[in-house]
Amino acid sequence: MGNLISCSIDKKKKETKASDFEIICKIGKGSNSNVFLVKKKNTCQYFAMKTIKKKSIKSDKKLERILTELEALTTVRNPFVVQIYYAFVSEKYVCFVMDFVNGGELFFHLNQKVEFSENRILLYAAEIIYALKHIHKAGFIYRDLKPENILLDKNGHICLTDFGIAKKIGKFSRTNSFCGSIGYIAPEVLTGQKYSFEVDFYSLGVLLYEMKHKSFPFEQNQTNEQKESNNVNDLVFSDSCSDEFQSLVKSLLENDPEKRLGFGKKGYKDVMNHPFFVNINWKILSQKKYIPEYVPKIQNNFDISMIDSSFIKEKVSKCFVDSTSEMDHFLFKNFCFDIEKEKSKKKISKRKIQ
Numbered sequence: 001m002g003n004l005i006s007c008s009i010d011k012k013k014k015e016t017k018a019s020d021f022e023i024i025c026k027i028g029k030g031s032n033s034n035v036f037l038v039k040k041k042n043t044c045q046y047f048a049m050k051t052i053k054k055k056s057i058k059s060d061k062k063l064e065r066i067l068t069e070l071e072a073l074t075t076v077r078n079p080f081v082v083q084i085y086y087a088f089v090s091e092k093y094v095c096f097v098m099d100f101v102n103g104g105e106l107f108f109h110l111n112q113k114v115e116f117s118e119n120r121i122l123l124y125a126a127e128i129i130y131a132l133k134h135i136h137k138a139g140f141i142y143r144d145l146k147p148e149n150i151l152l153d154k155n156g157h158i159c160l161t162d163f164g165i166a167k168k169i170g171k172f173s174r175t176n177s178f179c180g181s182i183g184y185i186a187p188e189v190l191t192g193q194k195y196s197f198e199v200d201f202y203s204l205g206v207l208l209y210e211m212k213h214k215s216f217p218f219e220q221n222q223t224n225e226q227k228e229s230n231n232v233n234d235l236v237f238s239d240s241c242s243d244e245f246q247s248l249v250k251s252l253l254e255n256d257p258e259k260r261l262g263f264g265k266k267g268y269k270d271v272m273n274h275p276f277f278v279n280i281n282w283k284i285l286s287q288k289k290y291i292p293e294y295v296p297k298i299q300n301n302f303d304i305s306m307i308d309s310s311f312i313k314e315k316v317s318k319c320f321v322d323s324t325s326e327m328d329h330f331l332f333k334n335f336c337f338d339i340e341k342e343k344s345k346k347k348i349s350k351r352k353i354q
Contacts, residue, residue: 016338018090018320021049021097026311027304030164032056036316037100037304046302047085048100050162051093051320054328065164066094067334068140072163073098074337075138079288080131082151082161087337089328091321094335101159103152103296104306110147110214118245120293121211124150125248126280127158128204133268135160136197141167145203146181147210154301156292169196183216187230187255201262201271205252212241217253230255244276 021038027048028035038049057063073084073096086097106124110116128150135142143165151159165179174194180186186202188195209217218230232250251261251274258264262271272282284290296306304312 015088016086016097016340017088017322018093018095019322021047021320023049023316023318023320024302025304026314026316027100027307028311030162033164037302037307038097039302046100047097048082050096050098051090053093054089054332055092057094063331068166068168069163070096070335070337071168072135072138072140072166074342076134076140078131078134079286080127080158080160081134082159083339084337085339087335089323089332089335091323091325093320094332095320098161099159100301101151101153101161102298102301102303102306103154103156105148106150106152106158106211107147108306108308109152109294110211114294116211117293118212118240118242121208121245122276122280123290123292124158124211125204125208126277126282126285128160128207129268129271129277130282130285131158131160132197132200132204133272135166136200136268139168139170141169141175141195141197142200142203143167143180144184145200145207146184147207148181152294152296152306154296154298155288156295157288183220186257188257193257195257197267198257198260198263201252201260202254202257204271205249208245208249208252209235212245213238217249242276244274244278248274248276 020042021040024037024039024046026034027037030050033050033052036049036051038047039045040047052066057066070084070087073082077083082098082101084096084098086095088095128145132142140163142160142163144162145160149160149162151161153159167175167177169175174196176192176194178189178192180189180199180203184203184206186195186199189199206217209215217235230253232253232255235246235250235253237246237249248261252271254260261274262268264270298306
């Protein structure tokens with residue numbers, strides 16, 4: 001966890017803590033977490049705060065996952081990945097404070113009646129791949145690419161969020177732990193084989209097909225053995241799909257990971273070089289200079305009109321209580337991040353070099 005910022009870097013600066021934030025409303029929910037829109041009291045800035053109950057962290061493995069999530073968020077710096085600002089422990093929760101990205105989940109937009117054009121899918125796909133490029137370069141398998149974890153910002157660009165089941169591995173290492181979301185899990189994960197970054201590209205193939213057809217590419221009520229026998233040549237595409245789009249999706253959905261686009265040393269480079277992306281200038285893309293076909297109708301930085309109203313209506317406390325437990329300090333000593341301290345640390349390092 002070498003990239004995490006120690007809480008003792010700048011003792012003169014007041015520690016950012018839970019009571020520094022006012023809770024506005026609930027905006028999301030995960031399998032073991034809740035997400036709130038919060039306002040930092042001294043700056044009136046709005047953020048999304050993900051909270052996980054400390055009581056649910058009953059094993060070293062669960063604590064390791066939370067620390068891995070924090071490490072991924074503090075390591076990966078990419079225009080299409082959510083940015084973290086603070087991490088700390090409250091009386092009952094561990095808290096991640098991140099960008100409030102309020103253009104709605106891709107899941108929400110997929111459920112609208114409007115069909116996604118291929119140009120719209122092209123930009124989303126390119127931005128997702130550019131995010132995966134930096135996630136993989138940092139040594140993390142994302143493992144949970146799905147519409148619920150992809151947000152749109154106020155200008156219509158995508159933003160990947162939720163690194164709750166990300167896995168850090170060595171450059172040539174593999175893992176075989178079972179996790180992911182049903183429908184997006186690569187066949188080799190389901191059958192317990194060892195895998196690496198290529199599983200994220202299988203999930204991307206599912207997502208691309210779903211964006212175009214609003215359905216999964218393969219029947220979901222299958223046994224693991226039946227899923228292994230799925231053939232990409234049996235996929236049915238709409239008449240509006242280009243040959244390049246069909247080729248990309250088929251290449252990503254290969255059951256055999258060694259035949260899948262994105263497998264091996266070149267990984268994301270092979271995906272970026274696919275003919276479907278021939279007109280994408282990756283430098284222009286990285287600067288968010290492409291204008292998205294769809295731009296959410298957002299009024300301001302705290303507009304919640306694109307958020308599921310069932311969350312917003314839930315009654316929530318208006319504040320968190322700070323942790324004063326010495327046991328917390330011991331158990332969660334590595335769960336700490338402050339972007340302002342990180343910037344101060346970098347300034348000090350530059351001065352020393354000069």
